Amino acid sequence: MLKMNTQDFVPLQPGFEMNTSYYVEFKEKDQQDGSTTLFYQFKVKEEVANTMTVIPDGCIDILFCCDPEHPYAKVCGSVLTSKKIQLQANHEYFGGRFLPKSELDCSRYSIKDIIDHEIPLNEMFLIDHLSIQEIVKQKDFVEKIKLFNNMLRNIIFASNSATTSMKFALRKMYSVKGNITMNELAEEIGCSTRYLRKYFEQYIGISPKLFSQILRFQYSLYLLTKTNEYNIRDIIYEIGYYDQAHFINEFKKFSHLTPKEILLQSIKN
Incomplete structure (x- = not known):
């Protein structure tokens, strides 16, 4: 794979x-x-x-x-x-x-x-x-x-404006494709979840939980439409969704489409 x-x-x-x-x-x-x-x-x-x-x-x-x-x-x-x-x-x-x-x-x-x-x-x-x-x-x-x-x-863009903690948090979230809890991330950084939320609102404008969900959705979208190596079951395992229902619901939340509908659109075009 x-x-x-x-x-x-x-x-x-x-x-x-x-x-x-x-x-x-x-x-x-x-x-x-x-x-x-x-x-x-x-x-x-x-x-x-x-x-x-x-x-x-x-x-x-x-x-x-x-x-x-x-x-x-x-x-x-x-x-x-x-x-x-x-x-x-x-x-x-x-x-x-x-x-x-x-x-x-x-x-x-x-x-x-x-x-x-x-x-x-x-x-x-x-x-x-x-x-x-x-x-x-x-x-x-x-x-x-x-x-x-x-x-x-x-x-x-302000040069090197993000704090060391924020840079680490973002690298970590991208490296695990958004599959990390806020408690786990706050513990790795060495701050409270309240301060973690404050960092994210300052640099990204949304909560760390929502950002992680968007990352997970985007990585899944890439694997679904840009590669031939992953089927839906593989993506659920790779990205860390609980089950197929969780995977489909998150896709519909962000795109208003199911994974299969998005895949059919990408094949058609």
Whole structure:
């Protein structure tokens, strides 16, 4: 059976891949902490404009609309359940998906404020609109990534802002695919569950329990749709669900679909 490399894992948004005219992505590894950022670009199909669905991923996305006449960028916090978002038909979008490891360098909004919300990038940060235009007008995908890293990344994310305890907690949760209790995690860190919750609300915006559930769901989704080595029974065992009912209920909670329905959609597309 395939051994999953949790360090390379970035949560999925299947709608971006399945409901677009084209989709490309590039994973960039942070040389300091080994975490991975996913950059992507796609073009929206006419028939799915304004009906694109996103699912919980526990991440922050920075999404650019590459309309040369009306370019814009927004910060997208993780949704808490499956949700339709508005995208323009036949328009290109470029974005980055960032794992929670650094606090947003913003005094006007907390990370909790953007959970389940989309906020204009230049409303949250002191960013010149010309920087957004520069990225949008660049045709080459790789060059877009370079421009984003050089012009905006350090403005948006505070460098090495997470505490040692929080970094350890996140590494641990990703390494066990979310399959850990809050009491176990608090004991490994050496803090109370109350302080653990406080850390998570500051850096991720949701409780550690909910974050672990989202991680478990996302890892299961990856094994279900991106590999041929795992059947449903294997995933239940690998990810640590109590039983099949628990597995199905958690999928429906976050995606409004059963695992089989999601699998059929991914095969169809």
